[in-house]
Amino acid sequence: MTKERITVVEIAHAAGVSKSTVSLVLQGSSLVNEVTRAKVSAVIRELGYVYNRGAANLRQSNSKSKIIGIVVNDLTNSFFAELAVGVDDVVQSAGYVQFLSNTGESVDRQREVIASMREHGISGLIVSPARGTEPADLKPLVASGIPVVVVVRNIQGAKVSSLMSDNHAGASAAVEHLVALGHRRIAFLGGFPDTAVFAERLVGYQTALKSADIAFDASLVISSAPSRAGGVDAIDRAVRLGDRPTAALCFNDAVAFGVCDGLRANRLEPGADFGVIGFDDVIEAKTAVPALTTVSVDPQGMGRRAAQLLLKQINSGNADPEALVGSVRLVVRESSGPARRDVEKRTA
Missing domain, CATH: 3.40.50.2300 (Response regulator)
Incomplete structure (x- = not known):
């Protein structure tokens, strides 16, 4: 094999990295850590690859x-x-x-x-x-x-x-709706706390609680992966609280769908025994059973x-x-029912 026939793909294969990583090394990018850079550079020297920077610049200028x-x-x-x-x-x-x-x-x-x-x-x-x-x-x-x-x-x-x-406004509107339905123990379920979206929605949740003279309870904020599986995990933890919630604002619709799954596994019916609100309004929200109340982001x-x-x-x-x-808007469907006082006895 001649040097001229050596390709970036071959270097990537020999070094056990991606083609993009090899390209970054060839371009002198600071995005590659020193260990990877050294490994790729050693393979380049071993295979005798010559980087045609002029051709690369020409490709970029016409790219x-x-x-x-x-x-x-x-x-x-x-x-x-x-x-x-x-x-x-x-x-x-x-x-x-x-x-x-x-x-x-x-x-x-x-x-x-x-x-x-x-x-x-x-x-x-x-x-x-x-x-x-x-x-x-x-x-x-x-x-x-x-x-x-x-x-x-x-x-x-x-x-x-x-x-x-508008994450703050959306979360506030969702909690205000649950309060109007008689809920006082309202959880915030799902999402990664180290993201700005989580922080903005949490502040909106807290703002609505304060407006309703409901004390903020940190135990009702249960983070998890923003996924269906994360929703199942979050509601499993929520229903095991000593003074458990009767409703929840979920970080997104995926979490809300998981919350509905988890409620049924705990012999609770979403919308009837526990109010659920999502955030996003994905296509599935309208056709879910029950249809999901959610903050529409479109x-x-x-x-x-x-x-x-x-x-x-x-x-x-x-x-x-x-x-x-x-802007966002609350779309009210069937999953956000009124608070019920007999749920504790039914599931004890």
Whole structure:
């Protein structure tokens, strides 16, 4: 095998890393840790690979394509699938194609997929960041002039555009509804406490409790993975409290669906024995049994707005950051029934 035939893929295979990681090493990127850099560099020397930087720069200068990158933190949550559909509605009609990738909450994976998308010459990026994402993780994109729109989770100091939901107002409206139904022991279930979205929704929950003269009880805030399984885990812990709740605002719809599953496992019927409210209003919320009361974020609409903002920046050549907050509304369905006083006796 001649040196000219050595490829980045072969180096990646020999070093046990991804192609994107090799590319980052070749570009001298600071995103690669020193141990990995040393390992990849040793393989490059061993195989005799010569990096044609001139050709790489030429590729990059001609790389403006009709490709939009979209990176989400949890594609198993249908919210993000609906968000991606909304993005695709807009970018497709504008003549672009969408590259979609899931990070599974891994910052390292996120770095790799963004680097790979840059190699393919994306014109812009929409990203729902993985937990722990820092402004420095998006700095290479900003420095290269590639427009970025952050959705769902903001990154303070990242100097990119953002599109968030009014988490405080949504959580407050949900708790106010439960209070009006007679509930006083209202839990906040699910979500990762180290995310801004969790903090904003928790503050909204606390604000509504205070307005109703209900004392905040920290034992009723039960964090878990923002997933269906996380919802089952959270409600299992909630029903074992000595003075257990009669209703809950859930971090998102996925958690709410899990809460409904967990309630049935504990011989409680959601909507009848325990009030449940979600957050997002995914398609399944309307057809669930019982139909889920939830704070509507309009995931597809959010995707469309994010895509419109990104295309505006691409077309104008101006990537100056804009911060947008989308309005939300409470959609009342069957899962948020009135408080019942006989549930303790029925399940004792």
